[in-house]
Amino acid sequence: MAAGGASALLPLEVASLGFTAGGETLIDRVSFVIAEPGISVIMGPNGAGKSLLLRLLHGLLEPGAGTVAWGGRPLDAAARRRQAMVFQKPVLMRRSVAGNIDFVLPRRRDDRRARCDAILREAGLYRQRRQPARLLSGGEQQRLALARALATGPEVLLLDEPCASLDSGTTLAIENRLQAARASGLKIVLVTHDLGQARRLADEILFMHRGRIVEQQPAAAFFAAPRSAEARAYVAGKIVL
Ligand SMILES: Nc1ncnc2c1ncn2[C@@H]1O[C@H](COP(=O)(O)OP(=O)(O)OP(=O)(O)O)[C@@H](O)[C@H]1O
Numbered sequence: 001m002a003a004g005g006a007s008a009l010l011p012l013e014v015a016s017l018g019f020t021a022g023g024e025t026l027i028d029r030v031s032f033v034i035a036e037p038g039i040s041v042i043m044g045p046n047g048a049g050k051s052l053l054l055r056l057l058h059g060l061l062e063p064g065a066g067t068v069a070w071g072g073r074p075l076d077a078a079a080r081r082r083q084a085m086v087f088q089k090p091v092l093m094r095r096s097v098a099g100n101i102d103f104v105l106p107r108r109r110d111d112r113r114a115r116c117d118a119i120l121r122e123a124g125l126y127r128q129r130r131q132p133a134r135l136l137s138g139g140e141q142q143r144l145a146l147a148r149a150l151a152t153g154p155e156v157l158l159l160d161e162p163c164a165s166l167d168s169g170t171t172l173a174i175e176n177r178l179q180a181a182r183a184s185g186l187k188i189v190l191v192t193h194d195l196g197q198a199r200r201l202a203d204e205i206l207f208m209h210r211g212r213i214v215e216q217q218p219a220a221a222f223f224a225a226p227r228s229a230e231a232r233a234y235v236a237g238k239i240v241l
């Protein structure tokens with residue numbers, strides 16, 4: 001982790017954020033503050049706007065209205081470089097598995113090879129290190145994308161459904177890796193529609209519905225008694241549209 005740690009980028013302050021496309025309001029006057037370390041989970045049904053919101057938080061999309069500030073300063077390229085994002089569909093380079101990791105390690109380090117091998121072993125991808133990354137299975141690609149994101153030494157990690165369509169073993173491996181990263185002080189903002197994953201990982205929940213954050217609570221309080229009707233229905237396993 002870079003000097004200063006995650007606290008230097010916190011709080012994340014989002015004010016009256018809006019995003020419109022094709023005449024539709026997709027992110028609707030969203031305001032919230034994430035001030036605490038740990039894992040903040042943005043949860044909600046398909047199409048709620050979770051992926052769009054995460055892109056806005058990382059500065060990959062320009063908001064139509066409102067502001068995103070990290071550590072008391074408007075989001076800029078310098079703040080973005082201190083963050084890493086893992087996408088819903090893993091984005092890998094047209095290189096070998098090892099090449100994807102080596103690319104993000106600092107050029108100057110003379111222990112780069114050893115670092116790269118250690119990262120690949122930890123991700124369970126050492127055997128496949130010479131293969132083109134695009135030949136990995138979906139779950140392996142996601143593990144590589146996460147390992148690469150962590151190898152950049154971010155202070156904040158933004159994850160969009162990192163375990164969608166992965167089996168329970170791969171999901172467990174990724175969740176364990178995230179727990180370890182959290183324990184070492186990394187701030188994590190994780191988007192998921194998976195209730196089980198939210199229960200296992202979240203320190204706090206932001207529940208999203210139709211482009212709005214309808215509630216934000218510590219995870220234990222949220223699961224004991226969601227405040228909004230939409231979240232109550234979702235937690236009860238009812239279909240929420
Ligand atoms: N660039 C865009 N232009 C127009 N509409 C878009 C654009 N990007 C997303 N949308 C729409 O915005 C809505 C929210 O999309 P988003 O991908 O953020 O949902 P989500 O909550 O991440 O859903 P899922 O759980 O399925 O991943 C969807 O109805 C989607 O079709």
Ligand SMILES: [Mg+2]
Nearest residue numbers: 050051088161
């Ligand atoms: Mg999404």
